[in-house]
Amino acid sequence: MATATASATSKSKSGGFWSRRKRLHLQNHLVTYLILIPGALLFLYPLLWMLSTSVKPKDQIFTYPIEWIPHTWMWSNYGEVFNQVPFLTYTINTAVITVIGVVGTLVGSSLAAYGFARFRFPGKDALFLLMLSTMMVPIWVTLIPSFLMFRWFGWLNSYLPILVPAFFAQPFYTFLLRQFFMTVPQDLEDAARIDGANRLQIFLNIMLPLSRPALATVAIFAFFFYWNEFLLPLIYIQDQSKFPISVGISAFISEYRSDFALMMAASGMALAPPMIVFFLAQRYFIQGFVLSGVKG
Amino acid sequence: MFRSDLLRREAIQGYLFILPWFIGFLVFTAGPLTAALGFSFTDWNGVSAIEFIGLENYIQLSRDSRFWQSLKVTLVFTFFYLILNLIIGFALAIVMNQPVRGMRLFRTIYYLPAVLSGVAVAVLWSFLFHREFGSLNWLLGFFGIKRIGWIVSESWALPSIIIMELWRVGSTIIIFLAGLQGIPPELYEAAEVDGANRRWRLWSITIPLMSPTIFFVLIVGFINAMQVFTQAYIMTRGGPNYATYFYSINLYQTTFRELRLGYASAQAGVLFVIIFFVTLCILWVSRYRVNYELV
Numbered sequence: 001m002a003t004a005t006a007s008a009t010s011k012s013k014s015g016g017f018w019s020r021r022k023r024l025h026l027q028n029h030l031v032t033y034l035i036l037i038p039g040a041l042l043f044l045y046p047l048l049w050m051l052s053t054s055v056k057p058k059d060q061i062f063t064y065p066i067e068w069i070p071h072t073w074m075w076s077n078y079g080e081v082f083n084q085v086p087f088l089t090y091t092i093n094t095a096v097i098t099v100i101g102v103v104g105t106l107v108g109s110s111l112a113a114y115g116f117a118r119f120r121f122p123g124k125d126a127l128f129l130l131m132l133s134t135m136m137v138p139i140w141v142t143l144i145p146s147f148l149m150f151r152w153f154g155w156l157n158s159y160l161p162i163l164v165p166a167f168f169a170q171p172f173y174t175f176l177l178r179q180f181f182m183t184v185p186q187d188l189e190d191a192a193r194i195d196g197a198n199r200l201q202i203f204l205n206i207m208l209p210l211s212r213p214a215l216a217t218v219a220i221f222a223f224f225f226y227w228n229e230f231l232l233p234l235i236y237i238q239d240q241s242k243f244p245i246s247v248g249i250s251a252f253i254s255e256y257r258s259d260f261a262l263m264m265a266a267s268g269m270a271l272a273p274p275m276i277v278f279f280l281a282q283r284y285f286i287q288g289f290v291l292s293g294v295k296g
Numbered sequence: 297m298f299r300s301d302l303l304r305r306e307a308i309q310g311y312l313f314i315l316p317w318f319i320g321f322l323v324f325t326a327g328p329l330t331a332a333l334g335f336s337f338t339d340w341n342g343v344s345a346i347e348f349i350g351l352e353n354y355i356q357l358s359r360d361s362r363f364w365q366s367l368k369v370t371l372v373f374t375f376f377y378l379i380l381n382l383i384i385g386f387a388l389a390i391v392m393n394q395p396v397r398g399m400r401l402f403r404t405i406y407y408l409p410a411v412l413s414g415v416a417v418a419v420l421w422s423f424l425f426h427r428e429f430g431s432l433n434w435l436l437g438f439f440g441i442k443r444i445g446w447i448v449s450e451s452w453a454l455p456s457i458i459i460m461e462l463w464r465v466g467s468t469i470i471i472f473l474a475g476l477q478g479i480p481p482e483l484y485e486a487a488e489v490d491g492a493n494r495r496w497r498l499w500s501i502t503i504p505l506m507s508p509t510i511f512f513v514l515i516v517g518f519i520n521a522m523q524v525f526t527q528a529y530i531m532t533r534g535g536p537n538y539a540t541y542f543y544s545i546n547l548y549q550t551t552f553r554e555l556r557l558g559y560a561s562a563q564a565g566v567l568f569v570i571i572f573f574v575t576l577c578i579l580w581v582s583r584y585r586v587n588y589e590l591v
Contacts, residue, residue: 035391134325
C-alpha cells in the first residue's frame with residue numbers, strides 16, 4: 001500500500017510539466033473514472049440487492065419491475081431468521097470453529113515456517129518443496145481415507161476432523177510466514193543467543209513479536225477460510241445443534257426455497273463478519289497477496 | 297556428515313520445528329493419499345468386506361458418461377474462468393494503477409467480494425439470477441436484453457457460475473497491482489523517450505515483467521477451479537441436465553450418496569493426476585517463457 005501511494009505521487013509530480021502531458025493526464029483520469037465508477041457499481045450491485053431484498057415485506061419480493069425501496073422496512077426479517085432456525089447457535093458454532101482454526105493455523109504454520117526459515121539441516125530444500133507440492137493435492141483425494149480414519153478415531157459429528165489438522169501447519173501459510181521470517185534481520189536473534197536464549201525462546205520472544213503483520217495476514221486468511229468452510233462440516237457434522245452457519249443456511253434453503261427475504265437476511269448476517277474484518281484489516285489482507293504473489 | 301556438534305544441534309532443532317508439519321503431512325496427506333490409491337483398486341462401501349478388483353474401477357471410469365460429463369464441465373469452467381479472470385484482473389489492475397483521486401475507495405470496493413465466498417454468496421447469487429424476479433435480468437432489460445434463464449437454463453448455468461466467480465476477481469487484481477508496482481518506473485520513462493507508444497510499452501515491458509505473477513495466478517487459479525464444489529452444490533446441484541455437474545459434485549455423489557468408495561477413490565486419483573500434470577506443465581512453460589531477470 002505504501003509503495004502504491006509513493007509511486008502514485010511521483011508519477012503525478014512528473015506529469016505536471018508540459019501542457020500536452022497535462023491534457024493526456026486529464027484524459028487518462030477521465031477514462032479511468034469512466035471504467036471504475038460503473039465497475040464499482042456493478043461490484044456492489046449484488047450486495048445492494050441482498051440488502052434491499054432482506055428488508056422487503058414478502059409481497060414486494062415477487063414484483064416486476066423490481067422495487068428496490070421497500071414500502072415498509074422489514075428489519076424484522078432478520079429477527080425472523082432466528083425464530084425459524086437456531087441461527088444464534090450456528091453463529092456461535094462458526095465462531096468456535098473459526099477462532100480455534102485461526103489459532104491452530106498460526107501455531108502450526110509459524111513453527112514450521114521458522115524451522116524452514118532459520119535452520120540448516122540436511123534435506124531442507126527437498127522437504128520444503130515437498131510441502132509446497134502438497135498444495136496440489138486436491139481435498140477430494142484425501143477425503144475418503146481421512147473420513148474413515150476420523151470415524152475410526154470416533155471423531156465424527158465433532159469439530160475435531162476440521163480443527164485438528166489446522167495445528168499441523170498448512171503449506172500456503174507456512175510458505176507465507178517463511179517469506180516474512182527471512183526478511184527479519186538475523187542480528188537480533190544472534191544477540192539473544194549470545195545472551196543464552198534457546199531457539200524456542202528466540203522464536204517466541206523475538207521472531208513472533210517482530211512478525212505481527214505477517215501473523216495478522218495469516219490470521220485473516222484463516223479467518224475467511226474457516227468462517228466460510230462448508231464441505232468439511234457438511235460431511236462430518238450431523239447434529240443440527242452443531243452446524244456452522246454455512247451448513248445451517250444450506251439446510252435452511254432446502255426448507256424455505258422461496259422465502260428470499262429470510263434467505264437474504266441470513267446470507268447478509270453470514271457475510272457481515274468477513275466484511276467487517278476486511279474493512280478493519282484491509283492492509284494485512286493485501287499484504288498477504290503481495291507476499292505470496294510477488295516474492296513467490 | 298556434520299562439521300561439528302553445533303551444526304548437528306542446529307539440524308536437530310530445525311527438524312523439531314518442522315516436526316508438527318511432517319506428522320501432519322504423514323497423517324493427513326501422505327497416508328490418506330496412499331490409502332486412496334489402494335482403495336481405487338477395490339470395491340467397497342465402507343461397511344461390508346473390502347474386495348480387490350484390480351483396474352476394474354478405472355476401466356469402468358473410461359465408459360462412465362457421467363464421469364466424462366463431470367470432467368468436461370470442470371475443464372470448460374476452469375478454462376474460461378482462468379482466461380477471463382486473468383484478462384479482467386490484469387486490465388483492472390492496470391486501470392487501478394493510475395494515480396487518481398478516490399482510488400483507495402475503488403480498491404476497497406473491488407476487493408470486497410474477494411473475501412466473500414461459500415454458501416451465503418451462492419444463495420445471494422441464486423436470487424440475483426432468478427429468472428422472473430432476479431435483479432440481473434431486470435438490469436439487462438434496460439439494455440433490451442430478453443430474460444435469460446441463468447442457473448435454470450442448460451446453456452447458461454455454467455456461464456452463470458463463471459460470472460459469479462469473476463465477481464471475486466479482487467484477489468487477482470491485488471496480486472497484479474503488487475506486481476505492477478514492482479516494475480521500476482525508469483523502464484517506462486526510457487521507453488517513452490524512445491518513442492514507444494502505450495501498446496508497445498504494455499507488450500514489451502509490462503507483460504514480460506509480470507509473467508511470474510501471471511503464472512502464479514494461473515497455477516493457484518487452476519488448482520482451485522478444478523475443485524469447485526459449494527457454488528454448484530448450493531445453486532444447481534449439478535443441473536439442469538448435468539450442465540453444471542462438476543467433478544466434485546460427481547465425487548460427492550459417488551462417495552456419500554452411492555457409497556462406492558473404491559470407485560470414488562479412482563475418480564479422485566484421476567483428478568490428482570490431472571492437477572499434478574497440468575500444474576507441472578504450467579511450471580515447465582513458465583521456465584522458458586518467464587523473464588525473471590529484471591524482477
